[in-house]
Amino acid sequence: MASVKLPYTILNAFTTTRESGNPAAVVPLPAPAAPPTELSTDDLLGLFPSDDCLLSVAKHFGLPMTAFPVPLPSSKSEPGLTTSIGPTPSYALRWFHPDGEAPLCGHATLALSSYLFESLGGVKHLRYLTRYHGEVSALLVSDPFDSGREVVALDFPELRGFQTVPKGSERYAEIMSSIKRASEGWKEDEVVNVEESETYVLVELASGADLKAIKIDPARLDAISPKQFLLTQLADPARSPAHIHSRVFGTAPGHSYEDTATGSAHCALIPYYLTAAFSRLCAAHPTAAFSTTSTASTGGTYVPSGDDPLDPLASTLKVSQLSARGGTMSVQWRKPEGRDEVQNGRGPRMGSQAEEDNK
Missing domain, CATH: 3.10.310.10 (Diaminopimelate Epimerase; Chain A, domain 1)
Known part of the structure; x- marks a missing residue:
């Protein structure tokens, strides 16, 4: 040809x-x-x-x-x-x-x-x-x-389907052991929550953890491979304009890497923060739109109103991805439609x- x-x-x-x-x-x-x-x-x-x-x-x-x-x-x-x-x-x-x-x-x-x-x-x-x-x-x-x-x-x-991995379970120990072997600067006592779906393992760290400084070799994440590894935390509003921080790693054999800046992974992260981690999100950002709406008191999860739709800001999070090059975006979860809107200039x-x- x-x-x-x-x-x-x-x-x-x-x-x-x-x-x-x-x-x-x-x-x-x-x-x-x-x-x-x-x-x-x-x-x-x-x-x-x-x-x-x-x-x-x-x-x-x-x-x-x-x-x-x-x-x-x-x-x-x-x-x-x-x-x-x-x-x-x-x-x-x-x-x-x-x-x-x-x-x-x-x-x-x-x-x-x-x-x-x-x-x-x-x-x-x-x-x-x-x-x-x-x-x-x-x-x-x-x-x-x-x-x-x-x-x-x-x-x-949207990318959902996460299940909590209970602390003390065999699977929790496997994930923690794998991350420890593949990393430098990892502190297990900073782990807040672990979730897993068919395609992702999500680990939420405390907001005080130095997420950017942790060194990870994704090729050694054997207990997570071939799933993507989402490492995330709530941002401290005194130090960051973002609501959440993230890092994303591919772990498939022959194609392990850190994703510099990605939209698709945040189609999983934003629904997580507006459901399972919503009470922590509101506590970290008490003046944000998602915290000041009436839905914030409905039992710890974001609930959109069908008759009186919320301001889009109530379901939009600002993200800073802390890879070496870094990236920023805003992501709105349109829960009734099962969609995410990933926004950037x-x-x-x-x-x-x-x-x-x-x-």
Whole structure:
């Protein structure tokens, strides 16, 4: 097969600077000559080059993630999904890292959406059809904490299903022992709570713990692998503008890493803090909107009102991810819909094919 020169753009997500955030490559692919009338999973896969080709491109960039969007005709937009200038632009979307395909990636979707909103102009809503998570969307919205600022908001499914791992249980001991072997600076007496789902192990630390300073080798987290490891704490409002801090680690064999800044993992963390950890959240941030609403006294969990919807701030948390580069975001949990809205400003461009051609 003859080589084809593909356009690309590299952007930083979950930041407004070049020195922080999580980089991703965006590689727009051509529209199909004859798009299918119905998009099943098999049809969606048929719109893309081979997996080997996509993986080769991702390896070439060597970035945490590469997004591959394929434009779909506007006639594919569902009724009602319209913007002020016409049908919602829709794309089939897949994500690849240098070791394989990712089922979902928040930071690469944020980078892609920033690129498309800027390139298309005048568009406020984008629609993505994905292989593993159905439809996800991106919108341009007002920052809930700064109405004069416009941010990109990703509409993702909530990730729940956590069960408490009781202290003193065999599983608790396995997790603690694994973390101790894989880390430096770990203090088990700072652990507040441990939860586990089919895809995540979540450990909440005390707000006074030095989360950023803990050194972890995710390849050695044998009792957690292949699940993602979420390490988190309530932020001290006297020292941080965020409501919560987080670090996120991938532990799959052959693909262990610390995620610099991620949206998808926070689709699990924010529902956790607004349910299981809600009383602690309110105690740490007594003047925040989620603490001052009447729902805060309903037994320790966030409860939205159907007849009189709450201010979005009542279900939105500010997050600071404490990786080496770091990242920030706001995440709103839309509990009645089972969705999370991951928000951040448009990330800076780090490079593009056009810039390379002009050198």
